[in-house]
Amino acid sequence: MPLMKRRKPTTTTDPSPTDSAGLAAVVGPAAIEHTPRYLRLGDGYAATLIVTGYPAEVGPAWLDPLLAWPGRLDVAVHIDPLPPQIAAARLRRQRARLESNRRTDTEKGRLADPITEAAADDAAELADRIARGHSKLFRVGLYLCVHATTLDELDEAIAHVRATAASVLLDTQPATWRQLQGWTSTLPLGADGLGMRRMMDTDALASALPLASSDLPAPLPGEPGATGGMLYGLNPTSNGIVWWDRWAQHNANSVVLARSGAGKSYFVKLDVLRSLADGVHVSVIDPDNEYIRLTEAIGGVTIALGANGVxxxxxxxxxxxxxxxxxxxxxxxxxxxxxxxxxxxxxxxxxxxxxxxxxxxxxxxxxxxxxxxxxxxxxxxxxxxxxxxxxxxxxxxxxxxxxxxxxxxxxxxxxxxxxTVPSGQLVCWSTRHLADELRGPGMLLALDAIWREVDTPAIPSAHTPRRLVVVDEAWTLLREGEGAKFLSHLAKSARKRRAGLAVVTQDVGDLLGSDLGRIVIANAATQILLRQAPQAIDIVADVFGLTTGEARVLLAARRGEALLISGTHRVSFQAVASRQEHRLCIGDLELPDDE
CATH class of the missing domain: 1.10.8.730 (Helicase, Ruva Protein; domain 3)
Structure with a gap:
């Protein structure tokens, strides 16, 4: 590449569309085919939409439906602040036009136009806020660039995006004959080649910024992406994937709370299956023989406490x-x-x-x-x-x-x-055969046997396998004072031994109603809430800091719908399984392969 001659710096601060297109040609795809309604960028296609109409009133995160659209969509917002003097002068002229229209209608005996009346009132209120310094005006351009691999997919995606925008009262128009300028306007170049701006005040602009999302946050620029984890489900709000790695959190402990029939055992079985695929050694304390067929199907070991000779x-x-x-x-x-x-x-x-x-x-x-x-x-x-x-x-x-x-x-x-000495990647401790008086001691014996295996060697190394201890129906142990102490000790000590404790219960009162139960929750970095009973929702909302909307979601959640809470991260998901996983989780292992 020949050396370029040094030129004097220019005073232009706003790059022209031609300059932006030239820069895009250097850093962009190898070839661009420009047509009136779309661009062909390498092996894909792109089309730009211009937002030309806005609703009269907007709420917080009103751009979230577009940001969460299940496809490749670039949303670009260009913001240009207006000096207060120019903003005041433009508002004055706008108010004069509106007032002139109102007086003309009155003189001719016409009915008042509600749109003109509302616009005049809003302009007067905005002018008052600007005069007092409570708000500012901005010239805002909002553009949407849709990407697809084929023309048919592009047409379908454009129709879907326009329908999504219309659902929040946004009018969109294609950038016909200006697709190249529209594409460069959505690139991170800071150049607006379309110039289709709309006046917005501070409040409307602040609520448009993408500060809220229904999905888990992506890694920050410069941070490595996730290398582990497993699929928890699909986000019903955005159709995004909820991918979670319990081992990448502060600790690998988890708590699963749900009423009977909410699908907690199904979700925990999925968690167990996918943990096994990730090389984790799993031990399950099973009071109701829900995991025995799963254990047998994948070649695990079952220890039935209370059976003859055990x-x-x-x-x-x-x-x-x-x-x-x-x-x-x-x-x-x-x-x-x-x-x-x-x-x-x-x-x-x-x-x-x-x-x-x-x-x-x-x-x-x-x-x-x-x-x-x-x-x-x-x-x-x-x-x-x-x-x-x-x-x-x-x-x-x-x-x-x-x-x-x-x-x-x-x-x-x-x-x-x-x-029986437990061994293998999956060990299921069944306590179904134990009498009620023996259920608590039996679970404690199983936990002790598991802990002895986890605690040896005392100092784990990189070759020590990760271990997950699942305690189903933990209320049986939590109602015993010493049993709750032992469980809280496991929750505190598991992290230092490359282990995690998963507590599953449907009796929320036994877990949340005691200090030791709250210790178990406090030491669980991953918290899963499925459908809750109306009698328990108040205490659940208080302990987990749920909003009113989240509490209502848990009251009306369908089977398998859950809320994942981890620190400041909160996301809803619907547990999904493959066909083979579903057969293993429901215990119906005799289904024909073609069913």
Missing amino acids: RLNPLDIPPADRRPKARTYRAMFLHTLISVMLGELPSSEQLALDKAINDAYDQAGISNDPDTWRRQAPLLRDVATALTAQGTDAADTLAARLTPWTTGSFRDLFDGPTT
Whole structure:
């Protein structure tokens, strides 16, 4: 390229359409075919529309329907401020014309024109605001550039865009014979080659700026795009895609709240399936056997607590755990488990229980030396025997209260060593076979087994797989004080171990009505709200800071419609699934392939 001669700078501040076209030829496509009603830009087509008519009154974000149009549409707004002196003079002439029309109609006995009357009143009010310095006038040009791959698609897109503009009372006209100037006016060149301007005041212009959108914000210029995440659904407002990465947030925890029948289990199953495809290891606590067929279909492992021969020993020490206080941690968990089974223990019984646990470990030959942790761990009945051996009233009382769990009706879950060690990318812990009295302790045992796997090794590395723990119907555990404490501890500690906790419940009161439940919500960077019951919407709106409109949306939401909340980001979506995902989520795995 030959060197250009240095020229003196010009004083022109507004580039001409010819200069803009020349710049576009340098940085634009290799070839442009100019026709009266469209441009051919390389392998695509483009056509520019000029907004020529505006509504009398506009509301906030009145350009949002055009900004959210589901296609490639460039919206360009050219703003040129008017000096107050020129604005006042033009308003004076405009008011004079309007007043002249009003007087002419009155002299000739005509009925008053409502359009002229409204325009005169608006002009008088605007002139007063400008005179007081409360507002300013601007010359504004609004242009729309529609892109498509074929001419037929371009015609269809133009018709759709014009209909969308008409829905907000915007009149549009094609830039016939000026398509090149229209295209360059929508490029980021700051040059208006059409010059079709309209006067606007500060309020109308401020409400036109694209400060609100129904979609999630795109990455800022210079920031890398999303490399992970999964499809949550489609935005019913803009038809845009809601793509979310829980692992890119402050933590990977989530909360899913919905009334019965709102589609929360369907959405969570989709989340599980897509997490597995992303390489995440998932553990699900399933109280109602909703995930068993899904687990079996993809080759996961199901552990049915309460079934014949299935036992979990809460005193087991993981062989891979090499922390010097691992035995102490197991003793502390047994305190929590017995508190869930029997309720809050008095201090005398807590002291007796602590001594009995240590005695049971000592009798089994397990000390604080990690080399002894491979020996057979004591059972719950060994702890009861150690309680009886103490010979105190508190120990005897506690041993008697433990009788149903050691030798009575509830002993099957604890009466022997652990039979099943969870392994695999998807593990489903079913608690359907447990009695109601065992449901809370069973969920706590499952969570403890999952946590032991998550917590080993204590310091995760880049090769440690990400883990997602799904607790369905979490109200069963939240109604127990110690169970809620354990769940809140998981919510706080999961992030440091490349893990995330997903809490799912339909009993909003148990989650929102306690301080520990609110801690779980506060430590969940991803919050999903589906349809809510009218009795619970007030407390949900208060805790999540919902607007009146958002609360109404949740009251009338259809099955599968949800609101995603994460910090300042809020977006509605409709959960969507592929045909195979739908079959897996509904459990109908026998459908023929051609159905």
